[in-house]
Amino acid sequence: MTNIHKFAHISDCHLGAHRNPVLRKLESTAFEKTMNKCVDEKVDFIIISGDLFHSNIPNMAVVNEAVKKMKEVRDEGIRIYLIYGSHDYSPNETSIVDILDSTGLFSRIVKGRVDDGKLKLEFTVDPETKARLVGMSGRKIGMEQKYFEILDRESLEKEEGFKIFVFHSAVTEFKPDFLARMTSIPISYFPKEFDYYAGGHVHRRIEEKWKGFERVVYPGPIFAGYPQDLEQSAKGEKRGFYMVSFEDVIKRVEFVEIPTCEYSFLEYDASNKNSTQAQEELQQKIQELNVANKVVLLRIRGELSGGKTSDINFSQMRKTLVENGALHVNINRFGLASKEYTSLKVMGEDVREIESKLLKESIGAVKVSNQNLKGEKGSKLALELLDALRQAQKPNETKKNYGERMVNQAIQVLELNEAFK
Ligand SMILES: [Mn+2]
Incomplete structure (x- = not known):
């Protein structure tokens, strides 16, 4: 007889998203409750499918609190696996995720390299349950699609055992209407026949299936990364995470509600x-x-x-x-x-929608020959650039460093050159 194992699938915690002290407290309560529940339920491991933090260098008090909590979880023998999201990833800077990965508090499971134009990913094997995990990071718009396009799916599909694919992207076939403008990845770009597809990025709870893809799951945020998330919660959307029991196949998938307020x-x-x-x-x-x-x-x-x-x-x-x-x-x-x-x-x-509409309306007046700066593509790029340049100077950051960081980010957005990580 085999043992029944259990894992928790959490996403989009967005720790550090709120400056308002009340919301900040609620955000940390949600995380604490989630971690406590994982300990009470004696899960074997936790998967966080991106956006653990709201930015790549969040407020250190927020980090400290989160680390303490995750350390408690680790001391119970529970492993934590995660990937970058679109928020805690930065193409040209070290992210707090990298630092915590180095300490062994959790492990970032995006391992791979581009070889001969193919992206080869390596599995991380959970030592106790032998579950095999593979992750694709969230990143800047455009890049995620590029990596999915060159992903060597065959080698992933060939691997035997209980397999989990962790990702931080919208899937075209399962994209809710309100995200119509969000970049998404067609399901055909994903490797088939994994036991579980642990999604993040879409701030909505979704459980879907497709031929060859039995369980594609998004828990949505545990609290809220944006005011729209609060509004969704206020309209009745439940927040929480997924608890999954498995032996050599999945036995049970259950949503665990974490009510915060x-x-x-x-x-x-x-x-x-x-x-x-x-x-x-x-x-x-x-x-x-x-x-x-x-x-x-x-x-x-x-x-x-x-x-x-x-x-x-x-x-x-x-x-x-x-x-x-x-x-x-x-x-x-x-x-x-x-x-x-x-x-x-x-x-x-919201502000983003207004910006996007304004840019789309005005892009016709831009006289350039480069196709990437025109039409839909151009307005998307402008929006990204705006996002990159909108970031404020960090507490301890000199004006000079801030200036350099902004220039680097703009270069990154415009040229879109980055290493796979
Ligand atoms: Mn998110």
Whole structure:
């Protein structure tokens, strides 16, 4: 008789994503609860499919806390395997993930090299269960696809035993509608017949199958990397991770919910109202919400028939909610505009969407011969460049080093040359 083994599949922890002290505390609570559950359930190992941290060099207090927790887990004999995500990976800088990998706290399971134009990956074998793991890192848009294209799938498919493929990309066939614009990898680029495909990057819980791919699973974030994640949670999306039991094949796959806090969500359409009406109605609705000890998300949208958007007193609303006991308030009004005073022609759900729409609209005016700088490709590249240059100077970083880092990142984005790691 064989032993039943167990592993936990976690993704997108985004530790260090929040500056707000309340959200930061919730984020760390979610991680702590997740790790505790893994210890209680006596899992053999944990897989983290990318974005453990929100950036490659996160706040050290956040790192310290996470390391302490993971050390506790390791002291119970539980192994931790992970890959970079798109957030904690940097093409030209050492990531905190590399440092912690060097200490043996966890092991980064992306091992391989490009040989004769083929990407050959090596398996990491878990010493106790003999599960065989292979990982593909998340990275800059464009590069992940390139590596998938040259992946030597045959050698991976030939390997015997219980096999897990760990990745940090959206799969084209399973991409939720709201991610329509996200780069994705067709399922045909993945090696077939692995026992489990441990996905990350898509911030939604997904369990899918396809011919030759029995179990493609995304746990989604354990808490939230972005305000949209909070909004999804507020709308009822459950957060947590997957627990998988196996012998030589999978016996059971189960989602373990990790509830971190309660939410309250209000969506308000201000269309055909003037600013005074909208203000009054909103204030009224807000008073009626039960917000005590909850994270409150407001989404205000529509086009005001009169008055300015700035006539609406959002700080007063925020104050009311806090007075009524809200833990934290997030007001999204990117979709709110005014008929009389519209200077913005572009509306969207968030900053990124607005930027992307603006770039797409304006790219036609760019007069260059390089095809990569034109059309869809060009606007994508511009968006990436914007992301790279948006990063703030780090605490201890000199102006000179910051300047150099920005230049290097811009070069990386534009030339897209990097080593496989
Ligand atoms: Mn993520």
